[in-house]
Amino acid sequence: MAKVLMKGNEALGAAAIAAGCKYFFGYPITPQNEVPEYMSKELPKVGGVFIQAESEVAAINMVYGAAGAGARVMTSSSSPGVALKQEGISYCAGAELPCVIVNIMRGGPGLGGIQPSQTDYFQATRGGGNGDYRLLVLAPANVQELVDLVMLGFDKADEYRNPVMILGDGMIGQMMEPVEFKDNNNQELPEKTWATVGTKGERKPNVVNSLYLDAEDLENHNTRLQEKYAKMKANETRVESYNIEDADVVITAYGTTSRIAKTAIAKLEKEGYKVGLIRPITLWPYPYDEFSKIKDDCKGVLTVEMNTGQMLEDVKLALNGRVPAYFYGRTGGMVPTPEEIVEKVKEIYGGDR
Amino acid sequence: MEERIIAAGFGGQGVMALGQLLTYAGMVEDKNVSWLPSYGPEMRGGTANCNVIISTEPVGSPVVVEATTALVLNKPSLDKFEDAVVPGGKLFINSSLIEQKAKRDDIDVYYVPANEIANEIGNDRTANMVMLGAYIEATKTVNVESIYEAFTKVFGEHRAHLLPINKEALEKGAESIRKQMALA
Numbered sequence: 001m002a003k004v005l006m007k008g009n010e011a012l013g014a015a016a017i018a019a020g021c022k023y024f025f026g027y028p029i030t031p032q033n034e035v036p037e038y039m040s041k042e043l044p045k046v047g048g049v050f051i052q053a054e055s056e057v058a059a060i061n062m063v064y065g066a067a068g069a070g071a072r073v074m075t076s077s078s079s080p081g082v083a084l085k086q087e088g089i090s091y092c093a094g095a096e097l098p099c100v101i102v103n104i105m106r107g108g109p110g111l112g113g114i115q116p117s118q119t120d121y122f123q124a125t126r127g128g129g130n131g132d133y134r135l136l137v138l139a140p141a142n143v144q145e146l147v148d149l150v151m152l153g154f155d156k157a158d159e160y161r162n163p164v165m166i167l168g169d170g171m172i173g174q175m176m177e178p179v180e181f182k183d184n185n186n187q188e189l190p191e192k193t194w195a196t197v198g199t200k201g202e203r204k205p206n207v208v209n210s211l212y213l214d215a216e217d218l219e220n221h222n223t224r225l226q227e228k229y230a231k232m233k234a235n236e237t238r239v240e241s242y243n244i245e246d247a248d249v250v251i252t253a254y255g256t257t258s259r260i261a262k263t264a265i266a267k268l269e270k271e272g273y274k275v276g277l278i279r280p281i282t283l284w285p286y287p288y289d290e291f292s293k294i295k296d297d298c299k300g301v302l303t304v305e306m307n308t309g310q311m312l313e314d315v316k317l318a319l320n321g322r323v324p325a326y327f328y329g330r331t332g333g334m335v336p337t338p339e340e341i342v343e344k345v346k347e348i349y350g351g352d353r
Numbered sequence: 354m355e356e357r358i359i360a361a362g363f364g365g366q367g368v369m370a371l372g373q374l375l376t377y378a379g380m381v382e383d384k385n386v387s388w389l390p391s392y393g394p395e396m397r398g399g400t401a402n403c404n405v406i407i408s409t410e411p412v413g414s415p416v417v418v419e420a421t422t423a424l425v426l427n428k429p430s431l432d433k434f435e436d437a438v439v440p441g442g443k444l445f446i447n448s449s450l451i452e453q454k455a456k457r458d459d460i461d462v463y464y465v466p467a468n469e470i471a472n473e474i475g476n477d478r479t480a481n482m483v484m485l486g487a488y489i490e491a492t493k494t495v496n497v498e499s500i501y502e503a504f505t506k507v508f509g510e511h512r513a514h515l516l517p518i519n520k521e522a523l524e525k526g527a528e529s530i531r532k533q534m535a536l537a
Contacts, residue, residue: 005377005388005506031392115393142412175415176373176388178380256415263413337418 003178008143008168009034011179012102013042015150016074018181021100022048023073025062027055027081030114031170032104035076056081060088060101067097068208070195072154076102078170079120080111083128089163090129094210096194096225098157100150101135102166104173107333115333116170118255121310124167125284132222134229136164136236137283139254143177149281158189160232167283169306171256171335232285239287240279247276249345250294252315253304254280257336261304264341275345283311291318300324300348304341307331324348354409356494357417359434360484361402362426362447367481370507371424372403374485377503378495379407387415400429407494422492424484426467428453445488447480463491463533470525479522486526497523 006014013035016024024039040050053059059075066073077085082103092099103124107117120128124137136156140146146168153164196206212218240258242265244250253261258279265275276294278301280287294301301323303312309327316325328344330336358375360368372388379386389404404417420438424445425431431451438444440459449468465487467480489497500523505513 174392260414
């Protein structure tokens with residue numbers, strides 16, 4: 001298929017439908033409004049259903065219902081709206097329901113603003129809801145990758161029976177780039193024998209639930225979940241790296257911020273600096289091992305985020321004190337410029353190149 | 354080659370569409386492209402702007418900080434973006450609505466009476482296309498044929514009947530640049 005120019009928000013809707021998503025439940029919030037707008041227009045054409053729920057809480061519980069019935073289902077929102085969904089997300093994780101949740105982040109805390117941010121890293125990777133659960137968290141850096149990861153996300157949600165989060169920001173939602181919808185190489189997925197689709201009098205009813213009142217049962221359930229998460233850690237960690245073995249300074253950033261870092265690196269290379277990049281594509285599971293490729297006498301790893309240092313904690317865990325960790329961030333919807341990153345790298349170099 | 358463009362004006366002047374057409378045309382010509390709009394509340398009545406990158410290399414930051422070109426359709430946009438143009442870059446001023454001259458002397462400045470030209474051809478709303486025609490003539494970043502190809506992609510097939518008047522606007526914009534070049 002030929003390339004088309006699409007807004008991130010619309011492209012992610014198109015990707016969901018291409019991946020077989022038939023149901024979307026959501027509530028409007030800037031900067032992701034083009035997602036429900038697109039789904040409301042396009043889902044009826046494929047025999048799907050769009051519902052603008054009365055609230056974010058209602059929307060995520062509709063997702064719980066549709067996923068429990070075995071359907072491919074998605075919801076999207078932006079930071080304060082995703083905060084409202086956390087109870088439902090925890091329930092989906094507890095009941096092992098496959099679904100895709102999109103967060104097109106804006107500045108916080110509270111209602112914050114509408115400009116791009118990355119302040120929900122903790123919320124996405126640490127579990128914003130209660131309980132020992134994990135989401136597969138995918139962080140696209142361009143509109144093509146957004147499309148690819150949404151499609152992948154639906155397959156992975158089904159494979160692991162687990163909610164998948166697409167973590168983008170206002171910039172990727174609003175910007176337009178060329179995209180191509182590649183043939184979705186649907187992986188072989190197990191039949192959803194657990195779904196509540198009616199017994200037809202032929203089997204015992206399936207129960208979709210996250211309530212285990214017996215302590216031993218609940219511990220066993222948690223053990224099973226942890227085994228599943230361990231498998232996800234082993235098989236689903238994704239990362240892009242550039243020149244890290246040789247670099248004097250390594251920048252690490254995810255999503256749109258990584259693009260700004262790439263522009264900064266190109267400028268620095270022209271001036272003779274050796275700078276590498278680690279771009280986590282999965283934020284959970286986190287690509288800790290990638291940081292072990294950094295040489296011992298590397299002057300420092302600079303984490304760049306549109307927040308005050310959230311992924312920084314994972315970077316410090318990965319480095320374990322072996323190499324100094326530095327941070328540069330902007331907040332409130334302010335976007336770091338390549339020049340600011342260049343200055344920070346030069347500071348870490350300390351004048352000797 | 355990397356063109357980093359800021360297009361700015363009042364909400365309703367068509368700067369977003371101008372940027373989208375240019376971006377689509379770049380894609381048609383197999384360049385790497387990105388289009389990033391301002392989406393703040395300032396869009397209502399205030400200034401709207403978009404950032405376009407057209408490059409032979411993969412696009413890094415989609416945010417244009419150091420612009421190779423700025424197209425400004427109203428005075429607040431000139432005030433805001435004149436300094437964003439890199440030395441040696443280009444600035445296109447809609448002289449129908451902006452009386453003031455550019456302060457910079459280290460960039461190429463083009464004055465395009467976009468609204469007057471648009472009125473002459475009978476549709477004031479084509480002023481954005483006059484600016485785009487001027488830009489393409491002066492920079493040759495894309496072929497104007499690629500803009501024609503992008504037109505129905507951006508505006509939809511139901512607007513195909515508006516292509517002739519928009520072609521005229523693009524051509525008149527180009528003509529105004531050729532006249533300025535001849536005088537220079």
